[in-house]
Amino acid sequence: RHYIGIFAFLVVALPGVVLVICGFFGCANARNFTFMFDRTAREFTATAGSVHKSRPLNDIVLVLIERECGLGGFFGGDAPAFAVSLLFSDRRRCRLEGGI
Numbered sequence: 001r002h003y004i005g006i007f008a009f010l011v012v013a014l015p016g017v018v019l020v021i022c023g024f025f026g027c028a029n030a031r032n033f034t035f036m037f038d039r040t041a042r043e044f045t046a047t048a049g050s051v052h053k054s055r056p057l058n059d060i061v062l063v064l065i066e067r068e069c070g071l072g073g074f075f076g077g078d079a080p081a082f083a084v085s086l087l088f089s090d091r092r093r094c095r096l097e098g099g100i
Contacts, residue, residue: 031048031049032047032048032049033046033047033048033096034046034047034048035047035084035096037057039057042056042057042058043055043056043057044056044057044059044060044086046094046096055088058089059088059089059090060086060087060088060089061087061088061089062085062086062087063084063085063086063087064084064085064086064087065082065083065084066082066083066084066085067081067082081097082097083095083096083097084096084097
C-alpha cells in the first residue's frame, strides 16, 4: 500500500513534468515565419527568423492548398489548419503551414 504513492508519481507526475519541460523548449525555439507572394516584384519570399529565401514566381509550377483535419478537442474540435505546398521547376517542394 505504501508503494502506491511512488507508482502514481512514476506513472502520472514524472511524464507530466517531462512534457512541460519539452513544451518550454518548444516555446523557446519558436520562430516567426512570414511567406509573401509579391506580384509587383514577381517573387516569392519566405522568412523564418533570420533566414531569408526568395524565388521568382516563374519558378512555381504547382500550388496545392490542403485542409488538415484535427482529431478534435474537448468540446467538439479545434481550429482548422491549412497548408500550402509549392512545387518549383527544379522539383523542390516548400510546404507552408498556418493555423486560423
